[in-house]
Amino acid sequence: MEADLSKVCRLCLKGGEVMCPIFGASQLNGNSASLPHRIMSCAQVKVYEGDGLPTNVCTTCLSQVDRSYQFKLLCEKSDSTLRGNMHRNSASDTESLDGGDSWDMTKFTPEVIINEEADENVSLCLSI
Numbered sequence: 001m002e003a004d005l006s007k008v009c010r011l012c013l014k015g016g017e018v019m020c021p022i023f024g025a026s027q028l029n030g031n032s033a034s035l036p037h038r039i040m041s042c043a044q045v046k047v048y049e050g051d052g053l054p055t056n057v058c059t060t061c062l063s064q065v066d067r068s069y070q071f072k073l074l075c076e077k078s079d080s081t082l083r084g085n086m087h088r089n090s091a092s093d094t095e096s097l098d099g100g101d102s103w104d105m106t107k108f109t110p111e112v113i114i115n116e117e118a119d120e121n122v123s124l125c126l127s128i
């Protein structure tokens with residue numbers, strides 16, 4: 001049994017010629033999250049070292065886990081970005097931005113624009 005388990009992929013139960021160890025490989029790859037952590041984040045399974053189950057995954061499943069985990073991170077990042085923007089537009093930032101920027105805009109914007117992009121803005125102002 002033990003010899004078989006070492007050749008069986010933990011995730012798809014198939015045997016492969018090239019197997020990747022689940023535990024201890026994260027440091028070599030330089031990934032922030034360990035492989036067991038990524039597997040458990042993507043699937044409702046328990047992956048712990050020394051639990052008597054296969055300790056290797058095949059390269060196919062390894063890439064699947066990577067893609068799934070990256071997709072999970074992307075979804076979470078996008079969600080937080082969307083919710084963060086909504087929060088900014090609707091809540092506390094509106095007050096501080098209105099109070100500060102309205103003064104800055106009226107006082108400094110004309111001078112800055114003319115100095116930095118003189119020709120274009122002058123012609124625009126004249127044409128308008």
Ligand SMILES: [Zn+2]
Pocket residue numbers: 009010011012013014057058059060061062
């Ligand atoms: Zn596999």
